[in-house]
Amino acid sequence: MPGPVEHLKQLIAMDTTSHRAVTELSAYVASRLESMGFRIERFGSDAKHNLVASVGPIGTDGLVLSGHMDTVPTEGQPWTCDPFKLTERDGNLVGRGTADMKGFLAATLTALEGLDLATLDRELVLIWTHDEEVGCLGSSQLAEQLLADGRPLPKACVIGEPTGFEVLRMHPGHVASEFVFKGAAAHSSRPDLGSNAIEAAADAIVAIRQLAKELETETCFEDLLERPWVAVNTATIQGGSAINIVPDRCVVRLGYRPLPGSDPVDVHNRVRERIASLGLTNVDDRVLRITPSMLTDLSSRTMRLLTPHSPCEHAGAATFATDGGNLAKLGMEPLVFGPGSINVAHQADEFIPRADLERTVGMVQQMVRTQCMSGAHSR
Ligand SMILES: [Zn+2]
Numbered sequence: 241m242p243g244p245v246e247h248l249k250q251l252i253a254m255d256t257t258s259h260r261a262v263t264e265l266s267a268y269v270a271s272r273l274e275s276m277g278f279r280i281e282r283f284g285s286d287a288k289h290n291l292v293a294s295v296g297p298i299g300t301d302g303l304v305l306s307g308h309m310d311t312v313p314t315e316g317q318p319w320t321c322d323p324f325k326l327t328e329r330d331g332n333l334v335g336r337g338t339a340d341m342k343g344f345l346a347a348t349l350t351a352l353e354g355l356d357l358a359t360l361d362r363e364l365v366l367i368w369t370h371d372e373e374v375g376c377l378g379s380s381q382l383a384e385q386l387l388a389d390g391r392p393l394p395k396a397c398v399i400g401e402p403t404g405f406e407v408l409r410m411h412p413g414h415v416a417s418e419f420v421f422k423g424a425a426a427h428s429s430r431p432d433l434g435s436n437a438i439e440a441a442a443d444a445i446v447a448i449r450q451l452a453k454e455l456e457t458e459t460c461f462e463d464l465l466e467r468p469w470v471a472v473n474t475a476t477i478q479g480g481s482a483i484n485i486v487p488d489r490c491v492v493r494l495g496y497r498p499l500p501g502s503d504p505v506d507v508h509n510r511v512r513e514r515i516a517s518l519g520l521t522n523v524d525d526r527v528l529r530i531t532p533s534m535l536t537d538l539s540s541r542t543m544r545l546l547t548p549h550s551p552c553e554h555a556g557a558a559t560f561a562t563d564g565g566n567l568a569k570l571g572m573e574p575l576v577f578g579p580g581s582i583n584v585a586h587q588a589d590e591f592i593p594r595a596d597l598e599r600t601v602g603m604v605q606q607m608v609r610t611q612c613m614s615g616a617h618s619r
Pocket of ligand 1: 308340341401402
């Protein structure tokens with residue numbers, strides 16, 4: 241039977257950068273799971289789908305193990321080896337996605353291959369998503385579909401993002417928002433005949449900076465976050481067509497990170513109010529995308545399940561968003577916990593320590609035994 245390193249080697253060799261298809265990787269995983277007796281479902285298109293695999297009594301409250309199949313790009317990064325060929329160096333396995341998060345997927349496959357899944361008395365569900373790295377798009381669509389189906393899913397849910405085995409129970413969300421400033425074009429020798437959309441946007445950006453400063457005083461979750469407020473980033477700006485034309489259009493895009501318990505569109509609405517208060521009226525706005533925040537209770541079953549595996553006494557927070565916010569919409573109590581470090585994810589020469597990968601196999605087996613096998617429940 242292939243060990244986790246062999247699985248990881250195969251998974252790394254399949255380039256699943258977010259703009260590419262997940263078909264090949266999903267087929268590799270599905271064929272192995274199918275041979276273990278899993279029921280396989282695909283939600284989405286052939287190129288872009290979420291893989292949901294389940295085994296054990298349907299609708300019983302066992303365990304969800306989840307992760308994403310896509311990775312960030314390698315272009316422009318100073319890799320010192322082929323990112324799609326697993327390379328071992330000083331006990332570390334190097335390749336794109338080793339930490340984030342094909343390592344967890346590889347360890348999970350090996351773990352399950354070593355268990356007698358016929359003895360499960362609670363359902364084990366695997367959820368592998370697409371397009372997580374570009375805004376948790378796959379899990380967002382999946383949550384809608386599964387909610388519409390009204391399908392019961394286990395509450396305990398582990399998202400195997402690289403946390404160095406630290407349990408993370410909270411993370412901010414992410415909202416992408418757009419403001420389009422409309423002016424009137426004119427010859428640049430007669431600016432009085434036009435209305436400069438870039439200058440309007442510039443005034444708005446100053447107001448957004450002011451709002452961002454004010455938000456830093458609206459703190460909460462001080463116990464979990466180093467920077468316990470909504471972070472705002474004026475991210476892109478596009479406007480103007482020629483040096484001698486007064487620009488009639490300027491598009492500004494913002495990203496901000498709403499905290500649990502707040503309305504995710506609150507900051508967008510406040511930006512709109514600030515812009516209106518500047519007297520700028522010819523502005524269109526829209527929320528482009530909402531990736532929900534996550535907050536899971538300390539008393540959750542997932543917490544009890546993971547505490548024995550974590551070196552840290554306290555559950556912390558992630559600064560990055562995960563699929564957890566979307567999965568929580570399905571009644572799950574997700575926690576983020578997995579091998580490898582977020583500090584090497586998304587970078588050149590991303591790696592996972594071989595020892596961490598191998599250790600994860602036993603951890604996953606223990607989680608499945610605790611949650612899904614009779615006599616072993618700690619409920
Ligand atoms: Zn990830």
